[in-house]
Amino acid sequence: MDHSTHRLLIEGDMRRLEALLEQTARSDAELQRKILGKGDLQLLDLACGACHEANTLARVFGSSEREAGDNRKMQFVGLDVRAREIAEAATRFTGDLHSEFSFINGDATKLDSYKQLPGAFDVIFMRHQNLGDGKRTWEEIYHKALEKLSPNGRLIITSYFDGEHEAALDVIENQGGELLVTEANETSRRLDIPGKSVDRHLAILKRKG
Numbered sequence: 001m002d003h004s005t006h007r008l009l010i011e012g013d014m015r016r017l018e019a020l021l022e023q024t025a026r027s028d029a030e031l032q033r034k035i036l037g038k039g040d041l042q043l044l045d046l047a048c049g050a051c052h053e054a055n056t057l058a059r060v061f062g063s064s065e066r067e068a069g070d071n072r073k074m075q076f077v078g079l080d081v082r083a084r085e086i087a088e089a090a091t092r093f094t095g096d097l098h099s100e101f102s103f104i105n106g107d108a109t110k111l112d113s114y115k116q117l118p119g120a121f122d123v124i125f126m127r128h129q130n131l132g133d134g135k136r137t138w139e140e141i142y143h144k145a146l147e148k149l150s151p152n153g154r155l156i157i158t159s160y161f162d163g164e165h166e167a168a169l170d171v172i173e174n175q176g177g178e179l180l181v182t183e184a185n186e187t188s189r190r191l192d193i194p195g196k197s198v199d200r201h202l203a204i205l206k207r208k209g
Contacts, residue, residue: 021056023183024183028154042150045125046145054089075118076101102116104117111144127158129157129158132161149207154180157203158202160196161195177205177208
């Protein structure tokens with residue numbers, strides 16, 4: 001696949017992800033308040049790789065439809081263990097008037113060790129969580145993510161597969177999460193592996209209690 005074709009596919013995926021995020025968020029009044037509110041918002045994108053979704057998340061949670069004179073800012077942090085991908089993200093996303101981007105080459109199971117992180121996040125996003133790649137590791141990632149949520153913060157995940165999505169929701173609930181809404185992506189782009197498609201499902205969760 002040549003570069004231009006790959007870029008067009010990603011752009012299409014991002015448009016569909018943005019529509020899915022906006023549609024699903026409408027089912028969660030608290031998340032809507034965070035999106036439309038006046039206060040600054042902290043967002044952590046875990047296991048983000050090259051973070052193709054950064055601008056999409058900024059539009060949904062940060063700079064979209066802000067009024068003139070509104071100084072609200074979204075602080076966006078991307079974290080991934082893969083140094084090459086996180087370095088690529090850091091060169092592509094530098095922020096604007098309403099969004100501030102930073103990227104950390106780090107281990108999502110050790111969030112407490114990164115002192116440059118804010119104490120809590122309003123939104124934590126995991127695109128294509130990968131429970132099937134190692135359940136124990138992802139249990140720890142989910143646990144750390146839930147610990148890092150602010151009061152009434154939201155954990156948002158997407159998944160490639162039906163079964164893996166359902167299994168991830170079960171594991172997150174066992175780690176102290178509470179499912180608020182899950183939505184199938186009717187326009188998800190199919191991939192070569194049977195049953196696998198881009199952002200096939202999206203779910204919003206919070207910490208119990």
